[in-house]
Amino acid sequence: MHIWAKEVEDDYKLPKTSEVEIEKTEKQLDMELPASYKEILLEQNGGAIQYNSVKKKSHLETNAYIEINHIYGCGQGGILDSDYLINEWDLPKNILIFSGDGNSFFALDYRKDSVNPSVIYLEPETEEIIEVAHTFDNFLNNLSKEEVFFENNENDEDWGTSEEAAETIFSGNDILLIEETLLNLQYPENHKWYFEQLLKCATHSEVLIRETVTNILNNNLEIYIIESDKNLHFLLEEIIEKLIADKNESISSEAREIRKRIKYKV
Structure with a gap:
């Protein structure tokens, strides 16, 4: 499955990785990454994705989609930042954050299954945790391009050029x-x-x-x-x-x- 966007400037894209580097990272994290995650990392080491949302596990909810536009790569500035983010935002232990911006995160949840982790969505401010998919494979299959409205803070300052x-x-x-x-x-x-x-x-x-x-x-x-x-x-x-x-x-x-x-x- 090809998920990566073709961005000229991609802040989330890390230098090319290898099976050896991924294995070293797994040992450092003491976690085994899903095979499908490792597969997409070998294609490109993190970055913007060509989708903008993922469907929640439950199809009965009115707001059935959650915004997502990137996936972390293997290394510093990627999934190796997970422990820091967990401590900084007081998030549950034994999870691995693979996407997020501070307001919300997506993570692999190893708390119940250390071999086949589910995918969860977390909002630190509200302490909301939602199971998005049973597996990372399901998560990838549920990625989509939707014409949906995602809330933005209209008071956010455009400080990027200041x-x-x-x-x-x-x-x-x-x-x-x-x-x-x-x-x-x-x-x-x-x-x-x-x-x-x-x-x-x-x-x-x-x-x-x-x-x-x-x-x-x-x-x-x-x-x-x-x-x-x-x-x-x-x-x-x-x-x-x-x-x-x-x-x-x-x-x-x-x-x-x-x-x-x-x-x-x-």
């Missing part, structure tokens, strides 16, 4: 919002400003933010070198050095690999 609003977010305590903002702005017009924000976030107290900075550089380093002014390349070097000095070995190791790809002189 540097001032972004800086307010970066100085705050909403870790998920900081991560989302960094990702939304990773193709900047003002490279100097964005590199400066990455430099600040490279020493953030939360490991999730430092991992996000690392992933952004890993995915975009060559683009930044080509598109940004050469006089700004020293900022990229400083960001990488901060990450190399990180106490988290995974971040430090990845940053050392990123440094090897630098093609410019400071």
Whole structure:
């Protein structure tokens, strides 16, 4: 089943994975992913999907569809963020979040069945938990494109292009919002400003933010070198050095690999 959308800029798409990497992730999570999930991850490692909704398990409900537009990939910035999200939003243990934006999440529920987890939908604010499908296979089969109305908050500020609003977010305590903002702005017009924000976030107290900075550089380093002014390349070097000095070995190791790809002189 082909589910991935053909997006030029896809914030949820991670670098290509392999069966070996997926197996390492399963061991790290101490969970076995459904075979169909692993299959779609090998095709593309997370990202936007070509559907906008999934049908609930019960067909008797008036509002039979729930909005969904992406599925997490295998790695940091994907399903390895699940434990953090569970702790941050006080969600049930022994689940694996594979989609969501902070207001709601989709997860594999291993609480009753560690081999064939069901798929659940969670809303932290209302503490609502709905079983969407008996299995991940059923979930994939229930994905659809529906002309349905999904509520949006009309008061939400369009802060995506506002540097001032972004800086307010970066100085705050909403870790998920900081991560989302960094990702939304990773193709900047003002490279100097964005590199400066990455430099600040490279020493953030939360490991999730430092991992996000690392992933952004890993995915975009060559683009930044080509598109940004050469006089700004020293900022990229400083960001990488901060990450190399990180106490988290995974971040430090990845940053050392990123440094090897630098093609410019400071």
